[in-house]
Amino acid sequence: MTRKKFPGWAIALIAVLVIVLIGGVAVIGPYNTMVGYDEQVSTAQANIQTQLQSRLDKINELMPAVQGSMNQEDDIYKDIAALRSNTPGINMDADGKLTIDKNASIKELENADAASSQMIRDINIAQEAYPELKSSDLMKDFMTSVEGIENRISYARDNYNEDVQAYNVYIRSFPHNIAASLFGFSPKEKFEASSAAQNAPVVKFD
Template sequence: MSQVLIVIALAAAAAIAAVVALYNGLVRLRNETDNAWAQIDVQLQRRHDLIPNLVETVKGYMRHERELLENITKARGAAVAAQGVGPQAAAENMLTSLLGQLRVAIEAYPDLKASANVLALQEELASTENKLAFARQYYNDSVMRLNTKIESFPSNIVAGIFGFGKREFFEIDDPGARQAPAASF
C-alpha cells in the first residue's frame, strides 16, 4: 500500500516539475519577445528624434526638395501617432522609403554630401535604420519561437492554463524595405 503511495507521489512530483519547467520556458520566451519589442521601440523613438534635426540641417541647401522634406515631416508625425503593431509597421515603412529618397536626393548636392554635420547625421540615421532592421529580425525570431511553443504539445497545455497568448509578427509589406538600408554614403 505504502509503495503505491510512493509511486503516486513520485509521479505527481515529476508532473509538477515538468509543468514548472514548461511554464518557465514560456515565461523566458515571453520576456525575450517583450525585450525585443522594447528594442524596436527604442530605435523607432531614436529615428523620430533624429529626423527633425536632419530636415533642419539640409533644408537650407535643398531648395528643390521642399515637398519631399514636408512629406518626411508629415510621415514622421503619422509614425509617432500610430498605435498597434500593424499600423505602426505601415507608418514606419512609409518613413523608411521617404528617407531612402532623401538619401538619393542628397547625392545631388556636393556641399551637403561633404558637410561633417550631415555626414554624422546620416551615419546616425543609417545605423538607426540598420538597428531597426536587426531589432525587427530578432523580434520576429522571438515571436516565432514563442508561437511555436504555445502551439506545440505539451507546452500548449501549460500555455492554455496560464493564458499565454500568441504574438503578432512585425511584417514588412514593401519588398524593397527588406534590403537593409544604405549604410554609408
C-alpha cells in the same frame, strides 16, 4: 496483532493529492519556460523600438538643415507631414521632435519602420539637388551614422522574429499547448518589414 487498514476515503485523498502534485509539477515547468520566452520577445520588441528611435533621432537632427535648404514641393516635406500627423507608432513631442510610441504594437512599429525608412530614401534622392546641404557637416554626420543604424534595425527585426518563432513553436507543441491555454499564452505576430525597409536605405555621397 492485526494491522489497521487505511479507510477508503484516505487512500482516495492520497491518490488525489499525488495526481495534483504531479499535475502541478507538469504545469509549473512549462509555465516558467513560457514566461521566459515571453520576456525574450518583449525585450526583442523593445530593441526594435530603440533602434527605430535612433533612426528618428538622426532625422530630427537633420530636419532644420533640410527644411532650410529644400523647396516645400519636395517629397521630404510630404514625408515630414506624414510622420508627424498620421503614422501609427510615431508621436511628436512638445519640441516638435519625432519619437517612437513606447506603447506601440508590433504592427504600429512596422508602419513606423516603413515610413521613416522611406524618408531616408527620399533624403538620399533629394540631397543630390542641393550641393550646399550635401556638403554640410550635418549631412555628413547623418551619412556616417545611418548605415550602422540601419544594420542594427535589421538585426533587431531578425532577432525579434527568431524569438517569436521559438515562443510560438513552444506554446503550440503538445503538451505545452495545454498549459498555454490554461494561462492565456497566445501566438505572437512576427515583424513583417515592408519590401523597401528590408533593404537598408543608405545615404550615398559621391
